[in-house]
Amino acid sequence: MALLPNRGRLQRIATLGLPIMVGMLSQSLLNLIDAAMVGSLGSQALAGVGLGSYANFMAVALVMGLGAGVQAMVARRQGEGNTAQAAAPLNEGLLIAMLIALPLTLLCWTQADTIIHLLADDPAVVSIGASYFQWRILAIAAVGCNFAFRGYWNGIHRAGMYLQILIIMHLANVLISYGLIFGRFGLPELGAEGSGLGTAIAMLLGSALYFIITWQAGREHGFLRARPHWQGIRAMLRLATPNSLQQFFFASGITMLFWIIAQIGTDELAIAHVLVNLALFLILPGVGLGMAATTLVSHSLGAGKPDEAYRWGWDVARIAVLSLFVMGIPFWLAPHLVLGVFTQDAQLIALGEWPLRITGIGMGLDATALVLTQALLGAGASRTVMGVNLGSQWLIFLPCAYLVGPVLGGGLLAVWLLQSIYRCLTSVIFAVMWRRRSWINIKL
DSSP, rough: OOOOOOOHHHHHHHHHHHHHHHHHHHHHHHHHHHHHHHTTTHHHHHHHHHHHHHHHHHHHHHHHHHHHHHHHHHHHHHHHTTTGGGTTTHHHHHHHHHHHHHHHHHHHHHTTHHHHHHOOOOOHHHHHHHHHHHHHHHHHHHHHHHHHHHHHHHHTTOHHHHHHHHHHHHHHHHHHHHHHHHOOOTTTOOOOOHHHHHHHHHHHHHHHHHHHHHHHSSGGGGTTOOOOOOHHHHHHHHHHHHHHHHHHHHEEEHHHHHHHHHHOOHHHHHHHHHHHHHHHHHHHHHHHHHHHHHHHHHHHHHHTTHHHHHHHHHHHHHHHHHHHHHHHHHHHHOOOHTTTTTTOHHHHHOOOOOOOHHHHHHHHHHHHHHHHHHHHHHHHHHHHHHHHHHHHIIIIIHHHIIIIIITTHHHHHHHHHHHHHHHHHHHHHHHHHHHTTTTTOOOO
């Protein structure tokens, strides 16, 4: 088997996947810039924002599944030739996003202190984390809508629109957050919590841009031309709910991981926030390629070409393995230089050196899971994906991480090494599942 697909298939993957991949990479860069700005305020600020970020991740995860659901259904309609109803899944996704987000926002806003206090005991860390969390959760509805819009534009093979809006959002986020953190541009100086407010404002701006552009270009596909039908809503819930629950429990697992690391120490918690954002620098482009596989697989199945769908999964996975391996090289060759961008504390850099090396090496092995997870979602196998991811994370990794970290004293390094092993295991499982092709006959 060749290292890469033939030129024609590579070009098609690049046309669809490169804008998504660049968009995901820009998200990673935004996370890193955010961490660098907050890192200048000290380890407690970095730890507090880390806890607030992952508590927010838990909340927004409940609407994140709408992105994959909308994308898979839109691509399937396109493959069937039913372009006049291509935006119907978007209408249903937007309605579901609002119905979930409004009560969830109220709950999280009123219980922010309690939620963050469950994750850490340091009063300064809890205070910063709770304030940051409150600002971030104001954008839950915007996040849900943005994921639904992204699914629509990716599903009709116009991922470039997603990239353009995402870049505008990120630029706004950096400027507004910088102004609010340090009191620049006439804005109030809010410190670490200003980062949360800046991100929320950028998310709302993105939703407004998506709505205006889709109103102009998506009406011919049925955008807001009719009320969502119960049958379509039920189909969307059937596809999106397992993915949203998977995202929620995955986010809960990441938050639990931070709680485990908090039992080791505040310094470990602070550098873990940087390490996770650096890992996302590799993970999110891999997920972006996987989202290209979602569209290619679902479109091929809609056109009645299951063998073509099977080939797309492997082709995208091969590209992802090579890409993430190359991107991870600086992490294991020069970890001190990379970590030095975010903190000048020699102790924190020493704590993060080997975990970052493990991240750089392990991401190439994780790429298969990142792509085939999304490919299986494109085929409609969302329940199976949820079962594998949650089982490996909650039944294997997290109990073992608690055992080797706080209980046996293995520290941050042992926990990070265990995480890399667990992700390699999921890559093997998803590769076997894809090879068996039991997903071919799933109807959407």
